[in-house]
Amino acid sequence: MVQYSWRGAFTDADVNALHAEGFGHRLLDDGWNAQVERFSLGWVTAVDGGELVGFVNVAWDGGVHAFLLDTLVRGDRRREGIGTALVQAAVAGARGTGCEWLHVDFEDHLRGFYETGCGFTPTGAGLIALA
Template sequence: MEIRYRTRFAVDDTALSRLHARAFDYAETPFAWGRVLGQPATVTFVGAFLGADLVGFAQARRTDPGQAGLLDVAVDPDRQRRGIGLALVRHVIRDVEAAGLSRLLVEFEPPLSEFYFGRCGFSRRDATTGVRWLSRPQPPV
């Protein structure tokens, strides 16, 4: 079965809370994801689905004029190292760029530096912070 990526999908708070807890290895606690993702600061969010199952997620939130932060890049541990995280980040980058923002920032744990700096193309700001400069879409002629 093929992974399908959906932007701004109908959020199931329980499924996303479960995925987030599994991906970041903590006890599952309910969270009102739909409410948070519906806020104006949300630039985009993307889900990776295997059939009806949510197996990956990422979001970007506006942090300052012209910039957004990449947050919650989460892939189910049983599905990691298959390119899902990279595909999620690429979808977020595309959406942030389409929104007219010029940069995307990310903060992460040190073991993920190769993923963000090497695979996703973020430039190093320090050991656990990166920036991805985006080209602004040109206005129609």
């Protein structure tokens, strides 16, 4: 049974592996614990049988706006509702801190997941590639 935890414990190696698989890049050695402790409002872990199977980061502006980043589910566990449950837990966690808005950017192929599956309302947005 998958357990979802707001600000749950995780290892950098586990999130690095999820990130590399989810975004299709080489395995990096990012210090996720230090990053989220310093910069994030919170995060949600999804753990099953002691293994991290999902993760989402909730960044914020220090005020009332929170932002979903890096929604990740292990490849062999996708399409089980884990991603939706991660987002639901992130919504509850952000709401519990007093945030009034939760934003998310996503690629077009994820529109159904975020809008239909998770209840986000479409809005206009802009983007500038910096690299």
